[in-house]
Amino acid sequence: MGRLVLLLLLAFLMPGLAIPVPPALKALSNLHLSTSFTSRPSVVMKYSIHYIEQKIDHFGFKNDKTFNQRYLIADQHWRKEGGSILFYTGNEGDIIWFCNNTGFMWDVAEELKAMLVFAEHRYYGQSLPFGADSFRDSRHLNFLTSEQALADFAELIKHLKRTIPGAENQPVIALGGSYGGMLAAWFRMKYPHIVVGALAASAPIWQFEDIVPCGVFMKIVTTDFKRSGPNCSESIQSSWDAINRLTRNGTGMDWLSEALHLCTPLKNAQDVQHLKDWISETWVVCQYLKNPNLSDKKLLQNIFQALNVYYNYSGQARCLNMSETSTSSLGSLGWSYQACTEIVMPFCTNGIDDMFEPQPWDLKTFSDECFKQWGVKPRPSWITSMYGGKNISSHTNIIFSNGDLDPWSGGGVTKNITNTLVAIIIPEGAHHLDLRANSAFDPMTVLLARSLEVKYMKQWIRDFYASPRKKH
Amino acid sequence: MGRLVLLLLLAFLMPGLAIPVPPALKALSNLHLSTSFTSRPSVVMKYSIHYIEQKIDHFGFKNDKTFNQRYLIADQHWRKEGGSILFYTGNEGDIIWFCNNTGFMWDVAEELKAMLVFAEHRYYGQSLPFGADSFRDSRHLNFLTSEQALADFAELIKHLKRTIPGAENQPVIALGGSYGGMLAAWFRMKYPHIVVGALAASAPIWQFEDIVPCGVFMKIVTTDFKRSGPNCSESIQSSWDAINRLTRNGTGMDWLSEALHLCTPLKNAQDVQHLKDWISETWVVCQYLKNPNLSDKKLLQNIFQALNVYYNYSGQARCLNMSETSTSSLGSLGWSYQACTEIVMPFCTNGIDDMFEPQPWDLKTFSDECFKQWGVKPRPSWITSMYGGKNISSHTNIIFSNGDLDPWSGGGVTKNITNTLVAIIIPEGAHHLDLRANSAFDPMTVLLARSLEVKYMKQWIRDFYASPRKKH
Numbered sequence: 001m002g003r004l005v006l007l008l009l010l011a012f013l014m015p016g017l018a019i020p021v022p023p024a025l026k027a028l029s030n031l032h033l034s035t036s037f038t039s040r041p042s043v044v045m046k047y048s049i050h051y052i053e054q055k056i057d058h059f060g061f062k063n064d065k066t067f068n069q070r071y072l073i074a075d076q077h078w079r080k081e082g083g084s085i086l087f088y089t090g091n092e093g094d095i096i097w098f099c100n101n102t103g104f105m106w107d108v109a110e111e112l113k114a115m116l117v118f119a120e121h122r123y124y125g126q127s128l129p130f131g132a133d134s135f136r137d138s139r140h141l142n143f144l145t146s147e148q149a150l151a152d153f154a155e156l157i158k159h160l161k162r163t164i165p166g167a168e169n170q171p172v173i174a175l176g177g178s179y180g181g182m183l184a185a186w187f188r189m190k191y192p193h194i195v196v197g198a199l200a201a202s203a204p205i206w207q208f209e210d211i212v213p214c215g216v217f218m219k220i221v222t223t224d225f226k227r228s229g230p231n232c233s234e235s236i237q238s239s240w241d242a243i244n245r246l247t248r249n250g251t252g253m254d255w256l257s258e259a260l261h262l263c264t265p266l267k268n269a270q271d272v273q274h275l276k277d278w279i280s281e282t283w284v285v286c287q288y289l290k291n292p293n294l295s296d297k298k299l300l301q302n303i304f305q306a307l308n309v310y311y312n313y314s315g316q317a318r319c320l321n322m323s324e325t326s327t328s329s330l331g332s333l334g335w336s337y338q339a340c341t342e343i344v345m346p347f348c349t350n351g352i353d354d355m356f357e358p359q360p361w362d363l364k365t366f367s368d369e370c371f372k373q374w375g376v377k378p379r380p381s382w383i384t385s386m387y388g389g390k391n392i393s394s395h396t397n398i399i400f401s402n403g404d405l406d407p408w409s410g411g412g413v414t415k416n417i418t419n420t421l422v423a424i425i426i427p428e429g430a431h432h433l434d435l436r437a438n439s440a441f442d443p444m445t446v447l448l449a450r451s452l453e454v455k456y457m458k459q460w461i462r463d464f465y466a467s468p469r470k471k472h
Numbered sequence: 473m474g475r476l477v478l479l480l481l482l483a484f485l486m487p488g489l490a491i492p493v494p495p496a497l498k499a500l501s502n503l504h505l506s507t508s509f510t511s512r513p514s515v516v517m518k519y520s521i522h523y524i525e526q527k528i529d530h531f532g533f534k535n536d537k538t539f540n541q542r543y544l545i546a547d548q549h550w551r552k553e554g555g556s557i558l559f560y561t562g563n564e565g566d567i568i569w570f571c572n573n574t575g576f577m578w579d580v581a582e583e584l585k586a587m588l589v590f591a592e593h594r595y596y597g598q599s600l601p602f603g604a605d606s607f608r609d610s611r612h613l614n615f616l617t618s619e620q621a622l623a624d625f626a627e628l629i630k631h632l633k634r635t636i637p638g639a640e641n642q643p644v645i646a647l648g649g650s651y652g653g654m655l656a657a658w659f660r661m662k663y664p665h666i667v668v669g670a671l672a673a674s675a676p677i678w679q680f681e682d683i684v685p686c687g688v689f690m691k692i693v694t695t696d697f698k699r700s701g702p703n704c705s706e707s708i709q710s711s712w713d714a715i716n717r718l719t720r721n722g723t724g725m726d727w728l729s730e731a732l733h734l735c736t737p738l739k740n741a742q743d744v745q746h747l748k749d750w751i752s753e754t755w756v757v758c759q760y761l762k763n764p765n766l767s768d769k770k771l772l773q774n775i776f777q778a779l780n781v782y783y784n785y786s787g788q789a790r791c792l793n794m795s796e797t798s799t800s801s802l803g804s805l806g807w808s809y810q811a812c813t814e815i816v817m818p819f820c821t822n823g824i825d826d827m828f829e830p831q832p833w834d835l836k837t838f839s840d841e842c843f844k845q846w847g848v849k850p851r852p853s854w855i856t857s858m859y860g861g862k863n864i865s866s867h868t869n870i871i872f873s874n875g876d877l878d879p880w881s882g883g884g885v886t887k888n889i890t891n892t893l894v895a896i897i898i899p900e901g902a903h904h905l906d907l908r909a910n911s912a913f914d915p916m917t918v919l920l921a922r923s924l925e926v927k928y929m930k931q932w933i934r935d936f937y938a939s940p941r942k943k944h
Contacts, residue, residue, distance in 0.1 A: 059531045061813040061848040062614040142534040154857050190662060192867070193860030341533040376533040385626050388665030393939075395664070396866060467865075 045106055047074040047099060047118070052159055054122070056129045056143050058151035067129040069152055072099050072118040074106070079113035080166030084461050087172050087195065088118040089153055089187055091180035092335040095120035095127075098180065103437020105175060108454055112461065115167070119156055121149050121183075123334040135333045138375040144334060145342055147386070149183060154191050171464035173457055177201040177432030178408070179335075179343070181400075186387050189395045197397030197460040199453055200413075201432035205400075207345040207411025208383050211390060214348035214361045216410030222354040224405050225286060234292035237355040239303050240276060242296035247272045259297070260304045263319035278322045279303070280356060340370035344380040345411070396420040399456050401449055403429025422456070424449050517578055519546040519571060519588070524631055526594070528601045528615050530623035539601040541624055544571050544590040546578070551585035552638030556933050559644050559667065560590040561625055561659055563652030564807040567592035567599075570652065575909020577647060580926055584933065587639070591628055593621050593655075595806040607805045610847040616806060617814055619858070621655060626663050643936035645929055646670040649904030650880070651815070653872075658859050661867045669869030669932040671925055672885075673904035677872075679817045679883025680855050683862060686820035686833045688882030694826040696877050697758060706764035709827040711775050712748060714768035719744045731769070732776045735791035750794045751775070752828060812842035816852040817883070868892040871928055873921055875901025894928070896921050 051068040072095060078085075086105050090098055099118040109116055120127040123144045128134040135141060153174075161168045174195045176184035181203030188198035206212050225233035246252035247266065256275075257265035266272055288305040307320060339345070346363070349356035367377050400413035401424040408431060416422045426434060426449045433442075434449045523540040544567060550557075558577050562570055571590040581588055592599040595616045600606040607613060625646075633640045646667045648656035653675030660670035678684050697705035718724035719738065728747075729737035738744055760777040779792060811817070818835070821828040839849050872885035873896040880903060888894050898906060898921045905914075906921045 055851075058854075059617060059619055060614040061617075061851070062610040064849060138534040142532040145531060145533075147531055151857070158853075158857060191860075193863035194857075377536060379527075379533070381630075382530075385623070385630060385666075388663075391665035394868060 045074065045100060046076060047072040047116070052156055054152050054155060058148055058155075065129075067122070067127065069122060069127045069156065070095055070120040070125060071156060072096070072116075074109070074116040077109040077113060078115035081113075082465065083113035083115065083166075083170055084457075085157075085160070085167065085170055085172040086112065086114045086116050087153070087157065087174050088116070089149075089174050089176040089180050089183040090119045090121040090124070091176060091178060091183060092121060092124055092338070094125035096125070102175070102177070102435045104435045104450060104453075107438050107450075108457075111454065112457060115164075115170075117156075117160065119153055121180075122152055123337075135337070141337050141374065141376075144337055146183060146186065146338075146383075150187050150190055153183075153187055154194050157194050171196040171461050173460060174198040175201070175435070176203070177435045178203065181432065185398050185400070188398050189387060189392065192395070192397075196464050197399075197457065199399045199401070199457070201401045201435045202403065202406055202408050202412065203400060204345070204408045204411030205387065205413065206390065207408070208389070209346070209381055211384070212411050214346040215350055215353055217347055217407045218349045218354040218356055220405075220407040220410050222356075224407070225355060227405075229286040230290060231292050232286035232289045233355040235289035235299060235302065237351070238292045239279070239299055240357045242299050243272065243276060246296050246300070255297070256300060259301050260307065261319045263321045274322060276357065279307070337374055337376075340374050340378055341376055342379065342383055344378040344383070346380075393417050393421065397456075397460055398422075399424060399453055401426065401432070401434050401453065403431060403433055403446075405429060406431045424452055517546065517572060518548060519544040519590070524628055526624050526627060530620055530627075537601075539594070539599065541594060541599045541628065542567055542592040542597060543628060544568070544588075546571075546581070546588040549581040549585060550587035553585075554937065555585035555587065555638075555642055556929075557629075557632070557639065557642050557644040558584065558586045558588050559625070559629065559646050560588070561621075561646050561648040561652050561655040562591045562593040562596070563648060563650060563655060564593060564596055564810070566597035568597070570649075574647070574649070574907050576907045576922060576925075579910050579922075580929075583926065584929060587636075587642075589628075589632065591625055593652075594624055595809075607809070613809050613846065613848075616809055618655060618658065618810075618855075622659050622662055625655075625659055626666050629666050643668040643933050645932060647673070647907070648675070649673040649907045650675065653904065657870050657872070660870050661859060661864065664867070664869075668936050669871075669929065671871045671873070671929070673873045673907045674875065674878055674880050674884065675872060676817070676880045676883030677859065677885065678862065679880070680861070681818070681853055683856070684883050686818040687822055687825055689819055689879045690821045690826040690828055692877075692879040692882050694828075696879070697827060699877075701758040702762060703764050704758035704761045705827040707761035707771060707774065709823070710764040711751070711771055712829045714771050715744065715748060718768050718772070727769070728772060731773050732779065733791045735793045746794060748829065751779070809846055809848075812846050812850055813848055814851065814855055816850040816855070818852075865889050865893065869928075869932055870894075871896060871925055873898065873904070873906050873925065875903060875905055877901060878903045896924055 050071050050073060052071065053066045054069045056065045056067055057063045086109070088095075088098060088102055088105065095118050102118075105114075105116050108114065122129055123134055123141070129143055130136070130140045133140050157172055161170075172195045174184040174187045175198070176182070178201070181200035182205050184198040185200035185203055185205055188195050207217070222233050225236065243256065246256050247269075253266040253272070256262075260275075262275075264271075266275060286306070288302045291302075292299070294302070304320075344363075344366075346361040348361040349359045351358040363378075363380065371377055396418070398421050400422070402409035402412040402414050403426045405428060409425075412423075413421075414423050414425055424434075427445045428443055429446055429449070433446050434453065436442075438447070438450070522543050522545060524543065525538045526541045528537045528539055529535045558581070560567075560570060560574055560577065567590050574590075577586075577588050580586065594601055595606055595613070601615055602608070602612045605612050629644055633642075644667045646656040646659045647670070648654070650673070653672035654677050656670040657672035657675055657677055660667050679689070694705050697708065715728065718728050719741075725738040725744070728734075732747075734747075736743075738747060758778070760774045763774075764771070766774070776792075816835075816838075818833040820833040821831045823830040835850075835852060843849050868890070869892050871894055874881035874884040874886050875898045877900060881897075884895075885893075886895050886897055896906075899917045900915050901918055901921070905918050906925065910919070910922070
């Protein structure tokens with residue numbers, strides 16, 4: 001079970017550049033939604049790389065500067081007759097990474113006679129509106145919003161339809177995972193004239209304001225740990241007090257620094273908090289944590305064993321470096337800005353429903369830190385104004401898929417809203433596992449989810465071809 | 473019939489500050505959609521005036537400046553039990569003017585137990601983001617877009633629901649005429665979680681790009697003239713060549729200046745073009761124009777009689793001043809900017825289907841003039857990208873009403889798209905006559921249209937109360 005949990009954790013833990021909100025949950029609000037788990041493709045991925053000139057500001061006319069947005073096209077299986085276009089709404093990272101890790105699209109291309117398009121999100125990968133200056137200050141970052149990204153996608157699809165013979169009269173389906181899944185869903189909501197439907201995988205579109213309880217994420221994490229082995233979550237829960245007790249004095253700090261093989265020894269309360277944050281962010285592998293009732297020292301030695309598996313799997317590291325979390329090919333800087341402006345996701349713990357130290361959601365502190373780092377203040381209610389929160393029933397043709405192990409499912413749509421806004425739950429599923437390539441190790445549940453998704457997409461394509469179409 | 477035409481003309485002619493595109497159609501692309509015809513209310517209009525602090529830029533985080541948006545509330549007939557909110561999506565002018573001229577809302581308030589809200593469009597009336605500097609340059613004007621205006625409306629409605637006890641769980645219906653009708657329709661398309669439906673009166677949402685032929689507007693104008701009396705349109709058509717022939721030399725220009733009682737005599741070809749533009753913009757009353765086959769001079773003397781009715785109805789003016797067109801309480805400056813950026817409506821004439829000199833739509837010249845005047849260039853295809861052009865069938869609950877005399881109906885939705893995207897045609901109807909207060913002079917057709925509109929709105933309200941509602 002330990003390996004399952006490790007994979008699970010790798011699959012939803014992608015801490016970016018942590019903004020310095022003090023307590024244990026600081027990094028969560030800044031978590032990347034995407035995964036770092038690279039799966040092996042079952043088909044050969046051959047694509048061509050393209051660039052489209054996009055307006056830096058779609059919503060104003062003063063600034064008429066442009067930048068080059070990167071996108072990838074794979075058309076091996078595309079058919080002009082009765083074909084379709086599957087459009088990945090790129091999220092916070094290099095689009096080639098998403099292209100390589102969205103094997104589902106490659107796997108279904110032939111069946112749907114589909115052209116695959118992967119569009120890079122502005123401010124990530126090579127699609128930098130101001131090149132090296134893109135993250136310099138709030139003035140340069142001002143055009144990093146979901147609305148601008150959706151407008152890029154809309155203009156790109158219009159461009160493809162105008163320039164690729166045979167594409168004009170084909171249905172386009174948006175697909176994405178995580179933040180990319182949110183974008184796919186929002187794209188269908190706001191531009192239904194451009195995409196006939198959306199597959200929004202593991203898209204926590206309700207992890208905003210108080211639409212879902214702020215503790216739901218960590219509660220699911222805790223549940224996952226409970227499922228993964230007896231006493232694991234209890235051991236972690238006990239560890240916080242053990243750390244607190246041991247670090248009341250310098251001797252205890254020294255002991256702990258040595259026990260955990262920390263590269264830099266703990267010196268003060270702030271370092272101790274940093275340690276707890278680091279453990280919270282990274283979590284641990286449960287196989288070493290089967291007895292929560294050990295002495296403080298024994299418990300923490302086991303925590304070291306667990307951390308060591310995560311950070312020192314090669315056995316080469318002499319000590320553990322708390323400034324390291326998991327590696328990332330994703331755009332930490334951009335995501336940190338987005339989390340500080342539009343994508344404000346409240347997280348909290350209470351120590352009762354979850355295995356963490358209690359930590360309320362503190363918007364004020366969060367906002368102050370955002371202002372310090374980026375010179376901007378979050379507008380936590382804007383996403384709800386723009387995209388409707390729970391009131392989305394007038395939209396159509398969106399599949400919301402969620403793995404029930406995935407903590408992000410807590411902010412996702414997990415029940416059908418109407419008969420065209422449907423939820424697919426994948427038992428034992430991790431973060432947007434359904435978008436991955438088919439693999440021999442896939443549980444039956446995810447295979448079923450994928451085939452259901454294909455069934456819906458085929459229906460949308462049929463509906464498109466059955467209805468009279470307009471030029472505009 | 474002359475009076476009918478005069479009223480008709482007053483009802484769609486609202487030339488703003490003409491931007492100096494040379495030829496005859498110059499002002500059309502800059503026409504205000506709204507009317508200057510003030511009707512007498514049949515009910516007492518009592519409203520309170522309010523202001524809401526709005527972000528100047530909803531779509532970016534760098535600029536967190538705000539301005540006060542004005543809105544009016546009339547709640548005499550509002551009921552907390554089973555009531556509704558009718559929300560006028562203000563267009564290019566002082567909101568008090570629209571409030572006073574949208575008697576329909578006042579007339580139906582009691583029946584729908586409705587609170588009336590009239591929201592002023594940013595950059596018009598008192599809702600100036602930068603006060604007196606709002607129109608200073610393209611930097612200050614950068615936030616004058618339909619998207620920002622819709623976001624203002626969304627935030628205002630959220631604010632009303634949060635702050636007015638009893639409003640939270642009530643359905644909101646958007647209403648508007650002309651550009652306000654376009655906003656009402658677009659508001660329902662983009663924010664269906666905020667408004668349950670929209671009445672879009674005389675909203676030419678398809679008067680963009682080549683969705684409808686650019687000549688359709690002037691063709692309908694010509695048809696109206698034909699209907700209003702024999703030979704009227706033919707007389708006008710003949711007048712252009714008559715002017716051209718007569719003004720080949722100075723004597724002719726002098727004669728014509730005198731015949732038309734112009735305040736400033738014609739001196740050169742440019743003045744002559746200006747004269748033709750001015751006549752095109754203002755048109756004339758048909759009762760003097762019954763014989764197109766007169767001599768040039770006789771014909772032009774009749775044109776003078778017709779112009780004189782329009783401009784000198786009091787008989788006091790000694791001469792006709794070509795720098796005058798109709799008076800306006802609307803925001804010409806703001807509209808001219810909008811026409812130069814997003815709201816780019818192509819107009820043209822061919823002299824065959826219409827009574828005007830042939831004039832193609834010349835985007836290049838138009839764009840150059842816009843750049844000269846405002847430092848911005850139009851993006852004519854943006855509105856279609858954003859609002860879907862003809863591909864709007866996935867939306868629901870929008871009534872598109874059009875008077876068949878109204879030249880703007882050429883760019884409007886005049887056929888049902890689905891059973892919830894419906895068109896209402898008002899025979900003999902002028903520009904959004906249905907939004908006016910009931911009057912004893914109303915033709916039966918407009919009374920029928922209004923009652924059908926009420927029927928749809930009641931259905932939306934019933935549907936709202938019949939369905940489970942969400943907090944967000």
